[in-house]
Amino acid sequence: TTIYLQDYKPFGWIIDDVHLTFRLHPTATRVISRIRFRPDYDVTDRPFFLHGEDLKHISAKVDGHDIELRHVDGGIEADVPHAPFNWEAEVEINPEANTALEGLYRSNSMYCTQCEAEGFRKITWYPDRPDVMAQFTVRIESTAEHTPVMLSNGNGLFYQQDQTQPGAPNVSIYQDPWPKPAYLFALVAGDLVAHEDRFATMSGKDVSLAIWVRPGDEHKCAFGMEALKKSMKWDEDVYGREYDLDEFNIVAVDDFNMGAMENKGLNIFNSSCVLASPETSTDGNFERIEAIIAHEYFHNWTGNRITCRDWFQLCLKEGLTVYRDQQFTADMRSAPVARISNVLALRARQFPEDQGPLSHPVRPESFQEINNFYTATVYEKGAEVIGMLKTLVGDANYSKALDLYFERHDGDAATIEDWLQVFEDATGRDLGQFKRWYSQSGTPKVTVSEAWSEDGTLTLTFRQETAPTPGQEQKEPQVIPVNVGLLNPNGDEVMETRTLELTEAEQSFSFSGHSARPVPSILRGFSAPVILEQNMDNARRAFLLAHDTDPFNRWEAGRMLSRDALMSAIIDGAAINSDYLDGLKAVLRDDTLDPAYRALMLGQPTQSELAGLLHQAGHTPDPSRIHTASEAMRDAKATALADLLPTLYHDNQVSGTFSPEAEPAGKRALANAALALISRGDGGTLAAEQYDQADNMTQQLAALSCLLDAGTGAQQLAAFENQWSQDRLVMDKWFSLQIIHANPEDVVETTRRLTHHMDFDWKNPNRFRAVMGALQMHHAGFHHEGGDAYELLADWLIRLDPVNPQTTARMCTAFQTWRRYDAPRQEMISAQLDRIAAQEGLSGDASEMISRIRGA
């Protein structure tokens, strides 16, 4: 069934408070709910419907009397008084059997919950919708040897542990004073240990902080804790937002469908997104962990205190919270490096989504399964929309609008209309047209042309156009902020960045008073999530690569050079041109540039990005040619930079105690990028040395990657397995790495072999993704002729679906780009999509994804 935004109806009942009692048992947990309901007299139609799924009903009472329930699709109905009443129900659930990891489940003998978006209905009868907010009190009962630690949302009120006799019950009670929707409910119980700390808020309140982990993981908590404290401070300093409970708990769990979850006062994390140590985590892991901890913490205000009216408004909390975590990372680390990384991720994940069959607006208007809409579009494009809004209104107005948002909507379940209204009221600006960013899907293409007149005027003419997307044939012009600066022919900036506002299909802007024709630098900082088409020759690009004062566009100039060189190599078999290599050399030599930034400069477009660009340009991408050209580009760099690489490698070695901070991490990134190129020529000698000496995962993994690429890493690969066989998170890397670095023709065989490994625990989402995610990310391997990879992935999706529909549905996106490829590949993929769709009992999650991808 499809649900539509336009069909929204309020619930009809108000909940004053909720009391839950859990009697934990691995296969038969009892949940007793006591809920105080009263009619919402503003709502005329008040059917009494409560969600519920997979619940074994025990009893239900209204004001102490048994009541008859009518079991209907997705829940129950009952005839209740149209007056305030007390509801009391008891149900039984089976956490052990819950492999979908939604609702209350048991993972490694630890109980935990995931309720967003619609998991609470698997715990008890309840109006499981975000606009129903209530205060929760939770009592958890269990046996002490079973679950010595029992946590829920809010503040711990009471804890009793009877150690005098085995089997005596353990009780803990939590109370959350802040009204919240059911999706923010959480419960954790198990044998856990805490890494504790404290934080004094800006008004002087003392908050106890804890990261709860399984015994043995205590040494991996310190970094996460520092990140949490930095996040708390940053939200006070930058947004004026203070924490609002006496305690803040984070729990790490091994089996988790997503990255993490912002449950009020009790954030639950995929262990891969919180546990870190220098020996086991790469710099990239540290950076990601810091960002995710910040993200979940920032949700406390943007998500929890102000939540969403319905799931169509998901971007209200996610777009804004991603935007906030990106700001945080920019402040903690290097802002240009952070911006480039965000754009790389946007182009890698959001652009293909927005330009294929799964394209949907930042605020979708219909869905079958909301879990399928936790997408790059809602999250990352949603964040870009906030960034554009800030660019358009300016920093001061943005702050004013945000203050008003928190003041006006604290405690609300709000909408995108509410959000935009706040900006209109704070700034007086009409955002009617801007709102199209929320309703119109697809990536706008902006084409720019230049005219120079001898009176000293440069005119830029912009045309915007968005291709039709599923369900949206006609597109209207959007408000596109284009940041532009001008450089004179000597490379000096003659006009600082200013924002041009495109609002029409075609529009011109003139800049006069120039004695010589200036060079424009357009879309600085990637000020809008668009495809910019600019007719620019290599000389101009090389000029911008050498001189642009905007670090993003300077990087982008190099990117365009390498991109075009790759495209000509793929299409015409052309050799890699020297403009790019010369420009790159100059940038790499410039010691005033941040090593992390130079490391990004050494990167090149991914093979799947190139496939997308070829498709856009009207060519059918040939995965094997793309692979060959990408390797040729690496060889060309290795040759052209041969003199420079050893210096880059040696000058950027970091000695002393490992620190995951941006500066040493940037040096390691540059040194390891140099190592990757050096290894193409030395057969892996230097990499083997680094492998032997490495005392941290960044160095160890980078060296092993180079060895695998050089085809000489067998011994180290075995040693690595031996060293880390007890560490699940490191073993995930071991699994992925072998696939990522396999030759295209060996990818399927390598993957198949790994699925027979005794540690291929495919029901663990991290392990499944480590293997199947790597398979789909190896462009040339996944699309290798013959289609074996398509079949292998489909086999595993079919196997996983009955166990874990959410993770299955998510991985179906591997096929979203299928229409880019040649007819034989399209036929092979289409056959696999049909085969998946034909499975009896296929989940709603997977079937929605398959039918959207097929375009049915």
Ligand code: ARG
């Ligand atoms: N709200 C979480 C976050 O952004 C993501 C939860 C997604 N859960 C899901 N079942 N789709 O941090």
Ligand code: ZN
């Ligand atoms: Zn989020």
